[in-house]
Amino acid sequence: MTTAQSQGSPxxxxxxxxxxxQVFDGQPRLTLAQIARQAELPRSSAHRILQRLVELGWLEREGYQYRLGLRMFELGSKVVQRERLHQACLPFMYALHRSTGLTVHLSALVSGEVLHLERIGDWPKKGEGWRLGARQPAVHSAAGRAILAQLDEAQWPELAFPPAATVYGSHTMAQLRRDLERVRDRGGVALDVQGCSAGVTAxxxxxGPPAGNLRAALSLCGPAETTPTQEAGDTVRIAAMDIWYAASGVARRPTRPARRHDHPRGTARRHQPRLLTPPPPEATA
Structure with a gap:
């Protein structure tokens, strides 16, 4: 071990x-001399690193003092946003699983794939693509297409079209565009019937809305032969919007109470999806 290593020097x-x-923890502004001394760095090395960090936006310089830059704030806010989203999702995900019996996933768009951040339910037991922490190609998955349908093509990450596990996946850009039009026609609900895995419908x-910039989706998956896609789609769409309201703190606009003549007898009223009410915190502990 070298002397520098034994002394704990960088x-x-x-x-x-x-x-x-790390020296900025609890100290909003510092001079070069203070930074070099507290970081145990030669002044020339500290100055060179500080200059580069200022150029990249990680730090800002005001006169002789340095402070954390907006780029650092942007990345930190993404972590806070992700954690807030996760905590807001859990009660709704448990409620969805209990009311539908289907497995619930929270997924995020990462490059050209969707990453499963949370999973409530244990079906399907087999299939690496459905486990917690797994990734699936965005073009093949319902979650990926739901997110892509919200974005302009200029906002899409680079997309790959790996061989689909079944014949039902999207294989070309033209097919993907048609699939996304159908998602928009369904009010933002994406449907995957055995596209990622044989026998699985999602x-x-x-x-949230496109302006929310979350790049996340909520999904339900179950056996292809028994999953009620219309009812499940309505339910997951409402739950996804409820989660966004809970995570963002935006107040939901009160809706006008339905009047008798709004729903002629025997029509739409009985087909409206039921709004989910998340359980109390102790029920999901």
């Missing part, structure tokens, strides 16, 4: 940058 560039940034809806 020995790599990553170590040096980390040591430098329905999904993006969480």
């Amino acid at each position: 020995i790599t560039m990553i170590d040096r940058v980390a040591s430098l940034l 329905v999904a809806a993006a969480i």
Whole structure:
């Protein structure tokens, strides 16, 4: 072990940058001399790193003092947003699982794939693509298509069309565009009938409006032969919007109470999907 290592001094560039940034914990503004001393870095090395971090937007300089930059704030806010979304989702996901008996996934768009961030339910027991932490091609999955349907093509990540597990997946860009038009026609509900896995049907809806910029979706999956796609689609769409309201803190506009003449006898009223009420916190602990 070298002397520098034994004394705990930073020995790599990553170590040096980390040591430098850590000195801002609890100290909003610092001078070069203060940063170099607290990070235990040579003043010349600290100055060189600080200059580059300012150029990249990680730090900002005001006169002789440095402070954390907006780029750092942007990344930190994404972590806070993700955690807030996850906590807001859980009560609704448990309620969905109990009321439908289907497995519920919370997924996020990561590059050209969807990453399963949370899963409530244990079906299907087989299939690597459905486990917690697994990824699926966005073009094949209901969650991926629900998110892509909200975005302009210029906002899409680079998409790949790997061989689908079944003949029902999207194989070309033209086919994907047609699929996304159908998603929009269904009010944002994406349907995957055995596209990712044989025997599995999934329905999904993006969480929140396009301006919400969450790039996340809620989905239900179950056996292809028994999953009621219309009812499940209506339910997941409403739950996804409820989650967005809960996560964003935006107040939902009160809806006008239905009048008798709004629903002629024997028509739409009985087919309206039931709004989910999340259970009390102790029920999901």
